[in-house]
Amino acid sequence: MEKRLFKREKEKIRKRQGRKSKSVRKVQVSSGLYIAPSFLGVLTFFLLPFLVIIFYSMVDNPISMNFVFLDNFKSVTQNAAFRTAVRNTATFSFLAVPLAVVLSLLLAIVLEAKLPFRSQFRTFFLSPMMVPVASIVLIWQVLFHYNGAVNDILAVFGQGKIDWMKSQFSTVVIVILFLWKNLGYNMILFMAALASIPKDILEVAKLESATPLQTFFFIKLRYLSSTILFVTIMSLINSFKIFREIYLLTTDYPYDTIYMLQHYMNNKFKNLDYQTLSAAAILMSLVMIVLIGILFLVENHFGKDVEG
């Protein structure tokens, strides 16, 4: 009797589980159907083109399509223009991104304090985001042209003209342009992150006689770690987009110190050189994956004991 009861109980449980797994399966199928259009879109516009790029990177040209395996990668890495572009892009990113992160964090901390005209300052730093790229480029041309405003000011002080966009100073100009454009957005992100740090921990630190610097480095920075990661990644991505402004300022072939990876790839596209373009794009994406992976690891290490 007990055995039968147990068996019956088991059957009931099994049936209930079966029903449950059926309903779970139903939910899974319907969820899959709902996300299918998005998935198809990602497949069509991101994954498949990436596979096509891999294919193009392994053929000699898009007309004859003879398989050459890694020859394109070899020719790209040996190309002097590519190496120049990589060097310039890396220099710019390693210069501009840390500056963007640090300066925007400092601005956020300053604006967090109860200063007069705080909101006006905030608006001032945010306004470059609203200005169209073409207008920004126009402003920069007026300022840094050989006969522009900056050289006129220098002339007042007895200095000779500097060819800002066709000399070693071009990197400085571009970094200033990048910072001017991106500080505001990063600053807002940091201000939001600073506002979300639990006040009780800061009060405890204050009570424990922690100095502002100690509070900042040991508490605030830990809580800001995920935001710093996010801002760094966004700044890194935006540092690649600086090509747009450089292109509008100087067209296809600028002075060699501001010749970026995108210049190389854009020109290759125009010359129908899809194979080296694809190889360069794959190399760049591999580097980006490694960099972002490192950033995630760093964030995991420093932010692991942060609540929430």
Added chain:
Amino acid sequence: MKASVKKGICKRLLAGAMAAVTAFSLSACGDGGKQDKEGVGQEVREFTYVPEYISLEDSENIRLYSAKLLGDSLYYDNTEYDESTSYSTRYINQYSLTEGKVVNSVKVGEGEGYTNEFQVTSDGSIYVASSSYTIDADGNYTENGVMLSAYDSQGNVLWEQSLADLMGENSYINGMALDGEKRLYLAADQNLYLLSAEGELQGEVSLENVDWISSIGAGKDGKVYVSYFDRSTEEGGTVLAEVDYNGKKLGQVYRNYPNGNDKLVPGTDHDFLVKSSDAVYGYDLATQSYEELFYWLDSDINGYFVDNMSVTEDGRIVALMNDWNTNKSEIAYLTKTKTADLPQKKQIVIGTLTGGQELLFAAVDFNKQSTDCHITIKSYMDVNDWSETSYQDAITAMNNAITSGNCPDIIALNSISVEQLANKGVFEDLTPFLEQSSKLEKDDYLENVLAACTYSGVLVGIPKTFSLSTLAGKTSEVGEEPGWTLKEMIAFANEHPGSALLDYADKSSMLSACLSLLQDSFIDWNAGTCDFTSEEFKELLEFVASFPDEFDWQNNEISTPTKLQTGAVLLNSVSVDRVRDLQMELAMFGEEATLIGYPTVDGSNGCVMQPGSLYAISAKSQNKEVAWSFIEYYLTAESNMFSWGLPSRKSEIEKQIEEDSTPQYVTDMDGNPVLDEDGNPIVQGLGGMGWDDWEYEYHYATEEEIALFRMLLENAKPLVTMDETILGFITEDAQPYFQGQKSVDKVMDEIQNRVQLYMNENR
């Protein structure tokens, strides 16, 4: 049902609807009815307009341009000249297409004059605008203004009105239309005159921001419309405007009207039909859009020969055509037919940036004589696109087609980067085709001409013609031996301060000219290096800086020959299309001249050659043999289309030399030579060229001239100019130096930097 369950169902329905919308928005659109058949780059249209031809008797005297087709009758204006009385009489003839002859002739004017325009109504009434003039005893010509007349079908004058007071004596009517109430509309330049059915002026409309009224005509709604190029807006473009007769003004303006014929042709399915030399479009007023109906080539018709167009009541399109070469006129009735119902032919597509008359002529002739294949021309340039980027867009579209699976079978190589595409293996090597051809001989082609069309060992095209150009100077100044270096040319120019090196020269043209053939002085593509910091380049920039920014066209009254003879200009740019061209170019100096040539790296003869139109076969084409048959036809057919340049074949050049050197004599009507007073046959003149202050008469070529011509042919080098991108860098970066803003050393460094970067990128 529980509220929570209902809510869940609603959520799912909403999510499902949004997912469906997303899915449908990802689906692609169709291609508008074009069907792709086998092979690469082939386009077959769903409908073809099949022509049925009607020849016209005595067609040399029929002026189809202004002819009107009404039912079975063709009305055209004709002038008969009586040689005995030196008197001309003008008629409007009615030609019956059924009977094949003129069935009625209405006299509409006599004496000195011509018919501007005329219109015919369905009852046979004729309205004519004609101009007359008088020539007095001293030969002075005076216009008498425009006369407007109306006649009935029997030729009786209904009324006459002189428009001389209204329009002035030197005016000309370039368009006439009648509306549904037989009211007259006359177009003259930018002005519209509105008259009653009795010819009385009712009003005048003057169009602003318009050069002239392109066309005027009645639509199928009975209203009259005009078309013109609108300069009042930034984008410009041709527009159509309704004429408001009662308001004496223009009514609604319809934009996006395609470029094309200067006649407004009302359609049946569309409001108007517009013809260009390539295609026929249907334009709709309601949507202000046009649709491409068909290409003339698909109907084996040369669009350039179509003078006029009309539509029958049953919807057939009527093309009135005049062959310029034979002067034969005919009419084609085009019936819309499903392509699938017609005998199928292999389609060969020729891809070209801008098309052109020569290609179209060859394609039409080829199609007419071919039974199993048909040529279509795909032009990547949109002639109705007036934007600044239209040319670049066309190049991009063509490149995309070549690199994608939509490559045409034959590619016209004009204005595209041939070397770039050749390096990618886009073109088929024509050498085997040429060697196996039964109509062409490889040895009959000049070696240097074929070499100019060969890239990395692949013969990409065979030119029908090519051009030769060089520089000439006085022998007393440049010496007898041809050839010099850039340094020597600069030194020569510096020895003659106050004289211009070349006529019409400015900084830009001198920079291009100096850099022609001199690429190797500054650029070594094999080593991947360049040297724009050398003394030689510095000298070049300093030399070019001495030229004006722009040539002063306003004060250019003295002719080039006079400038050369007085030494105001030192060198002459010589283009040679045949032997006799050399005569005039050298005679301009007034003394012995040397063909010194463009400066070269090693000081050798700097005569350059440039191939004419080239057609290459795509390496991806599925129909290479058929494509070659068209190229072979193009190269061998006696084209009636005038081609510039020298023929590429030695046999043709020898024929030309023979023609230019063998005297022709004046003959009488029986073919006998006419003798002069000394009993010698009179040599036929060859004509000449002239300026206000100098003229030249050609003579039959001498042995020395023929020898000089042959020397040029043998020594001509392919024109391999400096890479356009590099030339652009030099031109752009040198400007601040030319404008005095930067030093020559600074701009040299900038040029060096950019060119080296470009070379590194493209190695």
